[in-house]
Amino acid sequence: MHRVRVVVAKPGLDGHDRGAKVVARALRDAGMEVVYTGLRQTPEQIVRTALEEGADAVGLSLLSGAHMELVPRVLRLLAENDAAEVPVFCGGVIPPEDAVRLVELGVLRVFTSRDTLPDIIEWAHATLRPLEVVE
Amino acid sequence: MTGTPLRETLESARRGDIRALARLMARAENHGITEADLGAPDVQGRTGAAGTVIGLTGPPGVGKSTFVSCLVAEYRRRGKRVAVLCFDPSSPLTGGALLGDRIRMQEHADDDGVFIRSVASRGHLGGLSVTARAMIATLLAVDFDVVLIETVGAGQSEVEVASVADRTIVVLAPGAGDGIQMAKAGVLEIADLYVVNKADQEGVHTMVRELRAMVALGTRDIPVVTTTAARREGAAEVIAALGTED
Numbered sequence: 001m002h003r004v005r006v007v008v009a010k011p012g013l014d015g016h017d018r019g020a021k022v023v024a025r026a027l028r029d030a031g032m033e034v035v036y037t038g039l040r041q042t043p044e045q046i047v048r049t050a051l052e053e054g055a056d057a058v059g060l061s062l063l064s065g066a067h068m069e070l071v072p073r074v075l076r077l078l079a080e081n082d083a084a085e086v087p088v089f090c091g092g093v094i095p096p097e098d099a100v101r102l103v104e105l106g107v108l109r110v111f112t113s114r115d116t117l118p119d120i121i122e123w124a125h126a127t128l129r130p131l132e133v134v135e
Numbered sequence: 136m137t138g139t140p141l142r143e144t145l146e147s148a149r150r151g152d153i154r155a156l157a158r159l160m161a162r163a164e165n166h167g168i169t170e171a172d173l174g175a176p177d178v179q180g181r182t183g184a185a186g187t188v189i190g191l192t193g194p195p196g197v198g199k200s201t202f203v204s205c206l207v208a209e210y211r212r213r214g215k216r217v218a219v220l221c222f223d224p225s226s227p228l229t230g231g232a233l234l235g236d237r238i239r240m241q242e243h244a245d246d247d248g249v250f251i252r253s254v255a256s257r258g259h260l261g262g263l264s265v266t267a268r269a270m271i272a273t274l275l276a277v278d279f280d281v282v283l284i285e286t287v288g289a290g291q292s293e294v295e296v297a298s299v300a301d302r303t304i305v306v307l308a309p310g311a312g313d314g315i316q317m318a319k320a321g322v323l324e325i326a327d328l329y330v331v332n333k334a335d336q337e338g339v340h341t342m343v344r345e346l347r348a349m350v351a352l353g354t355r356d357i358p359v360v361t362t363t364a365a366r367r368e369g370a371a372e373v374i375a376a377l378g379t380e381d
Binding site for chain 1: 154156158161165234238257
């Protein structure tokens with residue numbers, strides 16, 4: 001049995017983690033194993049956590065406005081660590097034009113306040129899969 | 136399922152490839168790995184040379200994760216490579232899990248000498264998971280000096296950790312009950328060491344006194360050490376009391 005493992009993280013300096021916790025809880029209720037990192041994580045800490053935990057996906061919650069700095073940095077660090085195939089999704093206060101740009105850069109999906117929790121769960125079920133294991 | 140790929144991955148993990156180690160851990164967790172697969176010594180019959188396994192158990196909320204983080208810092212100060220396996224319960228309804236122990240340990244997240252893995256119990260009772268031993272064997276096989284095992288927040292019967300650990304620490308905090316609680320069988324019996332955490336809180340002296348009184352009734356001399364993990368106090372004393380260091 002290999003359950004989908006998701007690392008949910010809050011990069012940067014904003015202290016509002018309600019959204020991250022609600023999504024973490026919802027993914028748990030959707031049957032996934034969710035590792036929550038807590039607040040104020042650097043991209044380096046998040047990527048190291050994703051690698052150690054064998055994450056099948058990384059969810060980032062940002063309300064600080066620093067998403068165009070921090071999210072590309074997470075993508076870059078994943079790629080540098082030979083883990084570009086780990087999907088990254090984001091949520092928070094992210095303007096539509098930034099969301100488009102983030103998807104161009106490699107983010108799989110950007111959720112906004114218009115998306116409901118059932119939307120996120122449905123997406124996660126349809127999209128996230130366990131990545132490879134050693135034979 | 137075994138053979139060359141596993142051994143190759145093991146070699147990469149030994150060279151410090153975190154992704155390789157994470158893949159091995161997933162393999163151990165989902166399909167099991169035996170000591171024979173790894174060419175490693177038996178977890179339960181090891182001699183001291185192959186790394187030290189320290190189990191930590193105790194009720195939810197006593198500060199186990201924060202104390203584990205303190206222990207990691209102290210072992211790192213001594214130049215040891217440290218792995219942590221932290222267990223949290225899976226939902227009996229959905230099978231999902233919210234693994235939150237790591238939040239207290241993120242100060243070590245960018246230290247190459249520390250590897251932290253969160254593990255869901257997946258319905259297994261006893262404080263660990265079905266494949267816990269395979270995961271511990273894997274960490275020993277990649278030459279960590281110390282492997283710390285934090286159980287699911289334990290009630291009175293989660294004693295499994297003692298069968299895989301060289302030393303078992305039972306972590307408690309003030310206010311956990313009177314002398315009758317102390318005299319009950321179960322988790323308190325498996326301790327090689329008691330840690331009374333949150334030593335800055337009221338009731339710590341009573342708790343230490345009652346623990347010592349209980350120990351005095353038994354046949355083994357089990358040390359009682361007080362710590363205040365949130366202020367990073369007590370880890371060195373605990374390591375000294377474990378008696379695993381030269």
